[in-house]
Amino acid sequence: MSTTNDRLDGAEAIATYLGKKPRWVYQAREQKWPVPIRKREGMGIYAFKSELDSWLQGDDALPHCPST
Known part of the structure; x- marks a missing residue:
């Protein structure tokens, strides 16, 4: 089960967590x-x-998947 502290809001936060660029997050979607x-x-x-x-x-x- 996910908690509030587990949540990443926005492409930049997700990208940083994954070691990617924010554009990668949008591209994945x-x-x-x-x-x-x-x-x-x-x-x-x-x-x-x-x-x-x-x-x-x-x-x-x-x-x-591209790494960038």
Whole structure:
């Protein structure tokens, strides 16, 4: 279960956590990569650290995703 401290708000926070550039976060959403990044009306883009960590360790992490 995700907690408030687990949440990353905005592309910059998500990108920093993943070691990517903010554009990568938008590209992941636009290209529909299976990255657990969410967007809700009025909330903007957000993700949970625990879900990102699980994704990075799973088979769904995309080896062909650009690193920048």
